[in-house]
Amino acid sequence: MSPDSMSPGRAPDVVIGIGNPLRRDDGIGPALLAALHDRLPPTVDRIELDGEATRLIEAWSDRRRAVVLDAVCMGAAAGTVHDLRIDPREPEGTPAVGTPSVSSHHPGLAAAIELGRAFDRLPRSLRVIGIEPEDLDHGAGLSASVDGSCAAAIDLVIEALA
Template sequence: MDAATRIAVIGVGNEYRHDDGVGWAVVARLAERAEREPLPHGTVLRVCDGEPARLISLWEGAELAVVVDAAHAHPASPGRVHRLELAGDRLAPPGGATSSHGLGLGEAVELARALDRLPRRLVVYAVERADDSLGSGLSAPVAAVVAPLAERITEDVALLRRPR
């Protein structure tokens, strides 16, 4: 990550596995919005397949890293959004939600901690998925949260920029 980057918004997933592409869709929505209303200086929008080393390289040195990923939960409520913030030593998903990838964000956080490469603040939005089969396009309940979640992330970024 560039030294001038203070905020990293990272969409995790695979846009060719239906709802697993929700992170990419939110980042795309933020990029569209940024054309009309620029994000604060030093904000970068990126997508990642979730591989821990790549993820860590995208958030390393950031004051705030916001990660959006699809989640698997039991029982599932597709489109429900969980907001998780790194607090103390743990990033634990509530209600049994887990990443839809083989290695989850928890493992990336633990590796980053061991390597002293955590961002100053880490916020994760985990969106419960309905469909992770092969193909493109989000299910209706997951697609419905893309715009509101992009707005919520814009508010998170704006809060960081307000004087204290």
Template structure:
């Protein structure tokens, strides 16, 4: 079985920015993959997917004009072109992909699922369209990875930041 990791990027205390972590929660017990949550800092993302044959990254994005809940399914090259940070991150997911490509640290198969959000203010809870998209994305990932039970932890931790240690 190839090493697979699903990474949720975001902060569940910044409303729709919590879409990535919400997908990870929705996948628990549904897929045979390592599940992780991170803030999106490029070095942390690259460290998480290092050595994986397949990585699926889920993040919330801003768009103009906004269409909350719209899902973008990006391959590695398209994701690398998205260099402008789309949430509150200093560097965006595109920067992590571009850096990973430059240093040869990108999984053989990398898929980025971006969910358009509308509210990135402080506080918990997703807006209704984003919450619906989280369910759709989790179902897509589960279907693409199979519905096998989660294997025993093969990586040091399930979360980069335990829930109680995450801050806005």
């Protein structure tokens, strides 16, 4: 790979699915990533992660665009689709670390956003597309309310990368 191909914003766009499929709706990130498999161009990288902050920063660094898929806990009704557009320069509107919002993996995603911003390691465009979970207990499969919202979330991912 040439040095120019690794300059900021030159790495391929990436879709990152966060979650644990063995904790019901917490597995929404990997489930959406799997559903998108044949719908994303081959030029888009696909990465499945557990939500740990440093792994997220590494996954989206040097990207022009990154889309993160996750169970998003913001107090809305189960199955609500959230589309959070993160400005790499402006912290206003980014949920704070430790608040009961953004990801079911806090402080992972919120911490990664804050650290990425502090160290200039956010992509030019970062979107968090998530679905409000209903059931985060141990077990396999998504709840009906979350499963029913997958198509809308997938459409947002396709739009984000258009």
